[in-house]
Amino acid sequence: MAKKKFHFNPETLSYEQIEHTITHWLKQVLIHALSGVFLGFIFFFVFVSTIQSPQERKLGQDKTHMEAQYRVLQRQLEEMQYVMTDLQQRDDNLYRVVFQADPISLAVRRGSSANTEYYEQLLDMTNSEVVMSTTKKLNELKKELYIQSKSYDELILLAKNKEAMLQCLPAIQPVLNKDLTRMASGYGWRIDPVYHSRRFHAGMDFTAPIGTDIYATANGTVQSTGWQQGYGNCVQINHGYGYLTLYGHMSAIKVRPGQKIKRGDVIGLVGSTGKSTGPHVHYEVHYKGTVMNPQNYYYLDLSPADYDRMVQMSNNAGQMFD
Numbered sequence: 001m002a003k004k005k006f007h008f009n010p011e012t013l014s015y016e017q018i019e020h021t022i023t024h025w026l027k028q029v030l031i032h033a034l035s036g037v038f039l040g041f042i043f044f045f046v047f048v049s050t051i052q053s054p055q056e057r058k059l060g061q062d063k064t065h066m067e068a069q070y071r072v073l074q075r076q077l078e079e080m081q082y083v084m085t086d087l088q089q090r091d092d093n094l095y096r097v098v099f100q101a102d103p104i105s106l107a108v109r110r111g112s113s114a115n116t117e118y119y120e121q122l123l124d125m126t127n128s129e130v131v132m133s134t135t136k137k138l139n140e141l142k143k144e145l146y147i148q149s150k151s152y153d154e155l156i157l158l159a160k161n162k163e164a165m166l167q168c169l170p171a172i173q174p175v176l177n178k179d180l181t182r183m184a185s186g187y188g189w190r191i192d193p194v195y196h197s198r199r200f201h202a203g204m205d206f207t208a209p210i211g212t213d214i215y216a217t218a219n220g221t222v223q224s225t226g227w228q229q230g231y232g233n234c235v236q237i238n239h240g241y242g243y244l245t246l247y248g249h250m251s252a253i254k255v256r257p258g259q260k261i262k263r264g265d266v267i268g269l270v271g272s273t274g275k276s277t278g279p280h281v282h283y284e285v286h287y288k289g290t291v292m293n294p295q296n297y298y299y300l301d302l303s304p305a306d307y308d309r310m311v312q313m314s315n316n317a318g319q320m321f322d
């Protein structure tokens, strides 16, 4: 049986019994229950945040190990990158030079490591930084490897076509040595034969009697024939691989545009048409749109002694025939 409770009433000077209502009891129960739950939560969170379970400890160790492994992977990747750079340099500075292919620009080699969305996805994960940089390095290396292997494919093709390519490089004189009356002026700054002022001579002049055969200096396709201001009757041959040769002042043209030509084919006869002061061939070699010194393109038909003689004569700073 529940104990009865009393309180002293000073006005009546007597003890009066306290009557508890059901609402009072309910309130009491609720207060105790709520404070119990509240304290329970506090203890639970303190426990969870400070004390690790064996599983959590294991996970923590795994994470440390994984990070260490990623760092090892990264170091290996850096070593591979170093080897890759060496391959790229040898490719650009040696192999591609041998086959006269342009070096591959750094922008193409490195590429835009553009797929940032992919990396951002990784960022949301734990361990993100080390995983992200490893993934990024791997992707870059993958792309560089691909470009490098493409470059080797191209070089293999060039090597297979090397024979054909050599046939297309200007490599002889346009007039036979025996037909030359004398070597005229070479490439460089010379005195203009008409205006007697210094002017850049973009080709080499070979003097020979009118009607002497003029030879194509390499395989190719006739690009243009006909009269050209200054050059007179003129033939231009496109040899591919960036090479073009030009022959001026002809008395007769023996080819037509579009015609396939082999090295040594007669393309015209020596004359003195256009701006010219005597029978000669004006011969130019262009490589990728830039005019070159033709004296570097006679390696097939000149002995070392002949070559020296030609260089000496063509380097004279005297008059040219234009």
Ligand SMILES: [Zn+2]
Pocket: 201, 203, 204, 205, 281, 282, 283, 320, 321, 322
């Ligand atoms: Zn000339």
